Amino acid sequence: MPGLYFEQFHEGQRFEHELTRTVTEADNMWFCGMTMNPQPLHIDRDFAAQTEFGQPLVNSLFTLGLMIGISVNDTTLGTTVANLGMSDTRFPAPLFHGDTVNVVTEVAGLRESRSRPEVGIVDFIHRAFKQDGTEVANCRRQAMMRRAPTQASA
DSSP: OOOOOOOOOOTTOOEEEEEOEOHHHHHHHHHHHTTTOOOHHHHOHHHHHHEEEEEEEOHHHHHHHHHHHHHHHHHHHTTEEEEEEEEEEESSSSBBBOEEEEEEEEEHHHHHSSSSSTTTEEEEEEEETTTOOOOEEEEEEEEEEEEEOOOOOO
């Protein structure tokens, strides 16, 4: 399913994304390796076992990327120009290997671009939950979205 154009969004619109993803130990290890993050809380099972969590935590930046990635198919696939920023990012509960993530996105606002008439700015709020309904991440994201193509008159 292609993403939506700027004009197809409206404030308050809600997407309960069908895609889900179970996070594996390999996902976490590869992500930490690729981003050169040696935090033992993520990659050292023995170290993590001695913490209040008792097991490795999934890297929060992986969680953020997964949350936004799950939203793409329904919202911005092929219609986004660029992400302008992410703010108010929170991780209210830990995510562990074996947890399955689902995501809900809401449109918090829309505005015309002041400098580019062919695009508009959509303000999204993304929320990620694990299988038991616990919220594990949320953020506000501003995306520059293409406007719908216009038909040239003959």
